[in-house]
Amino acid sequence: MKVGIIGATGLVGEKLLELLNERNFPVTELRLFASEKHLGEKYLFRDQEYEIQSLSEDAVKDLELVFCAASNEIAEQWVPILQKTALVIDKSSVFRLKDDVPLVVPEVNLNRALEHKNLIASPNCTTIPVVMVLAPLHQEFTLKRVSVVTLQSVSGAGRDALDQFIYETEVLAYHGEIPKDSASVLSAPIAGNIIPQIGKFRSDGYTEEEQKLILETRKILELDDLPISATCIRVPVRVGHCAVLTAEFASPVEPADVVRVLKNAPGILVLNNNEYPMPIIVEGRNEVFVGRIRKDYSTKAGITCLVATDNLRKGAALNAIQIAEEILSKREQ
Amino acid sequence: MKVGIIGATGLVGEKLLELLNERNFPVTELRLFASEKHLGEKYLFRDQEYEIQSLSEDAVKDLELVFCAASNEIAEQWVPILQKTALVIDKSSVFRLKDDVPLVVPEVNLNRALEHKNLIASPNCTTIPVVMVLAPLHQEFTLKRVSVVTLQSVSGAGRDALDQFIYETEVLAYHGEIPKDSASVLSAPIAGNIIPQIGKFRSDGYTEEEQKLILETRKILELDDLPISATCIRVPVRVGHCAVLTAEFASPVEPADVVRVLKNAPGILVLNNNEYPMPIIVEGRNEVFVGRIRKDYSTKAGITCLVATDNLRKGAALNAIQIAEEILSKREQ
Numbered sequence: 001m002k003v004g005i006i007g008a009t010g011l012v013g014e015k016l017l018e019l020l021n022e023r024n025f026p027v028t029e030l031r032l033f034a035s036e037k038h039l040g041e042k043y044l045f046r047d048q049e050y051e052i053q054s055l056s057e058d059a060v061k062d063l064e065l066v067f068c069a070a071s072n073e074i075a076e077q078w079v080p081i082l083q084k085t086a087l088v089i090d091k092s093s094v095f096r097l098k099d100d101v102p103l104v105v106p107e108v109n110l111n112r113a114l115e116h117k118n119l120i121a122s123p124n125c126t127t128i129p130v131v132m133v134l135a136p137l138h139q140e141f142t143l144k145r146v147s148v149v150t151l152q153s154v155s156g157a158g159r160d161a162l163d164q165f166i167y168e169t170e171v172l173a174y175h176g177e178i179p180k181d182s183a184s185v186l187s188a189p190i191a192g193n194i195i196p197q198i199g200k201f202r203s204d205g206y207t208e209e210e211q212k213l214i215l216e217t218r219k220i221l222e223l224d225d226l227p228i229s230a231t232c233i234r235v236p237v238r239v240g241h242c243a244v245l246t247a248e249f250a251s252p253v254e255p256a257d258v259v260r261v262l263k264n265a266p267g268i269l270v271l272n273n274n275e276y277p278m279p280i281i282v283e284g285r286n287e288v289f290v291g292r293i294r295k296d297y298s299t300k301a302g303i304t305c306l307v308a309t310d311n312l313r314k315g316a317a318l319n320a321i322q323i324a325e326e327i328l329s330k331r332e333q
Numbered sequence: 334m335k336v337g338i339i340g341a342t343g344l345v346g347e348k349l350l351e352l353l354n355e356r357n358f359p360v361t362e363l364r365l366f367a368s369e370k371h372l373g374e375k376y377l378f379r380d381q382e383y384e385i386q387s388l389s390e391d392a393v394k395d396l397e398l399v400f401c402a403a404s405n406e407i408a409e410q411w412v413p414i415l416q417k418t419a420l421v422i423d424k425s426s427v428f429r430l431k432d433d434v435p436l437v438v439p440e441v442n443l444n445r446a447l448e449h450k451n452l453i454a455s456p457n458c459t460t461i462p463v464v465m466v467l468a469p470l471h472q473e474f475t476l477k478r479v480s481v482v483t484l485q486s487v488s489g490a491g492r493d494a495l496d497q498f499i500y501e502t503e504v505l506a507y508h509g510e511i512p513k514d515s516a517s518v519l520s521a522p523i524a525g526n527i528i529p530q531i532g533k534f535r536s537d538g539y540t541e542e543e544q545k546l547i548l549e550t551r552k553i554l555e556l557d558d559l560p561i562s563a564t565c566i567r568v569p570v571r572v573g574h575c576a577v578l579t580a581e582f583a584s585p586v587e588p589a590d591v592v593r594v595l596k597n598a599p600g601i602l603v604l605n606n607n608e609y610p611m612p613i614i615v616e617g618r619n620e621v622f623v624g625r626i627r628k629d630y631s632t633k634a635g636i637t638c639l640v641a642t643d644n645l646r647k648g649a650a651l652n653a654i655q656i657a658e659e660i661l662s663k664r665e666q
Binding site for chain 2 (some may be wrong): 078141145146147149151166169170173174176178186193194195196197199204205206214227228229231234235236237238242244246255258273274275276278279280291292293294295296297298299302304306
């Protein structure tokens with residue numbers, strides 16, 4: 001299969017390359033695209049060197065499958081061109097909420113992927129683990145209300161932010177503090193700090209990231225009116241997003257029943273009592289980790305738990321590749 | 334006034350010394366107590382050197398005011414002895430929930446402090462900011478339900494944990510990662526990680542820290558049946574505790590009304606739109622910072638916001654000293 005990756009030099013782009021190899025994805029030709037400043041850089045894939053190219057209609061015209069892990073601006077410009085001839089799996093947020101674009105987590109709504117018009121959107125890195133936990137619980141217990149607080153790692157903000165965090169960690173180690181006004185890719189220093197803003201603020205006080213989590217969760221679960229609240233916080237962690245997920249159901253649910261349902265849910269690893277998900281545990285792993293499942297004492301029929309994922313794997317590159325794998329396997333059937 | 338500090342060499346003990354000076358507290362004599370290993374260490378207070386002493390009945394018998402910032406074990410043993418002759422302000426959790434011990438945040442329930450029997454307990458470092466925000470809102474709008482997710486700094490776990498974090502930050506800066514099984518004062522490495530466990534686990538899956546936050550909040554607000562849920566998470570930050578605080582009221586409340594009430598509440602600083610509380614902002618400050626006040630979309634009448642405090646100041650030493658100041662000023666009246 002002739003495969004293209006747009007945004008190949010980014011953290012998600014590189015993870016796509018790593019996982020295509022790890023999962024023996026049937027690549028017969030590979031083309032890697034990135035912005036001007038990366039032109040000529042070389043990447044190794046299955047013992048062959050590939051050079052970063054510029055995007056052009058000529059360079060993409062015979063591709064069969066394209067993973068788009070680029071900025072919203074690039075996606076907006078190129079996805080409509082690409083989908084004329086290739087199946088496009090897009091990680092940007094541009095098309096996720098469009099009616100005729102399936103927004104897919106294979107474990108949750110693979111059926112929607114099959115309705116694609118050559119474009120399938122992959123959700124936000126925090127939406128994916130949240131819906132993977134909520135979907136099987138909704139099926140069994142009927143969701144009434146959801147509240148999410150995320151603790152998101154710096155790699156979710158891209159390579160420049162991650163480089164800044166690594167630099168700040170060195171400054172913190174040597175000098176004991178970060179100048180408060182130090183230039184940062186993020187809105188404030190992140191080493192030794194937390195930043196309760198991801199994305200721009202909207203007029204209702206929510207951020208774009210919180211809005212994405214709310215609207216994408218409703219679309220994937222097909223619950224347009226689900227009451228859901230979100231607070232997204234950046235924490236000084238390299239890889240691994242965590243979330244405190246609280247859900248209320250139609251009638252009271254025992255933690256043991258939640259454990260039973262989630263232990264049977266695909267892609268989820270339920271931790272035993274007194275263990276819990278942490279970034280250092282989930283980095284490099286493909287599963288969505290769930291732990292600390294217990295009653296939510298603030299409601300009559302609520303459950304609260306901790307959820308964590310490698311945001312570059314299941315939160316991004318892995319989910320995109322799984323979508324492609326599922327579409328290919330259906331074609332073969 | 335003859336003042337003693339028990340646990341003077343700890344992070345809270347040292348902050349007590351700093352604040353007694355900063356606030357011109359009327360100290361005529363000062364005695365500093367700590368464990369054996371600190372005996373003979375010297376501290377400077379108002380240009381005079383004080384040596385760390387051992388606790389003995391003789392050494393405390395003429396003290397008039399004692400701040401106890403020691404372990405639960407030390408508090409359990411010594412507070413009953415101390416309170417026979419001195420007013421004791423205790424930071425441990427041993428006596429906080431006892432019926433005949435006032436649990437006091439001066440801005441919230443000073444009236445309770447006046448009923449003391451020579452012992453007043455100062456709440457947990459996360460309880461203090463939470464009740465300072467909830468109390469004025471309850472008075473105006475009537476609380477129905479509360480949910481808290483905390484992001485707590487490492488200094489809250491004491492000096493050994495803070496030293497471990499500083500060491501781990503250096504390892505992270507030099508080597509890029511922390512060995513997962515590195516010996517840690519906490520239950521896991523904290524640099525580059527988050528740990529969703531503070532205190533031991535109880536049989537219901539909540540931790541001791543979460544239980545403290547729930548029960549202390551109910552006691553201070555005098556709402557024994559308030560439905561309240563808590564998740565407490567340690568984050569790689571030196572000083573400054575943050576919390577996502579969600580509250581539901583008897584009827585719908587506008588964010589602007591919450592802003593109005595909190596702007597008039599003592600000890601609270603409400604940040605403007607698009608600003609928000611962060612550890613690097615609150616460290617060294619006495620106020621409880623509140624920001625990101627907005628509707629909670631998961632409930633009909635809920636509000637959610639971000640709260641942050643210097644956990645060593647208002648979360649610990651400052652609150653204890655304010656209690657003493659208020660009692661002294663009442664005596665003088």
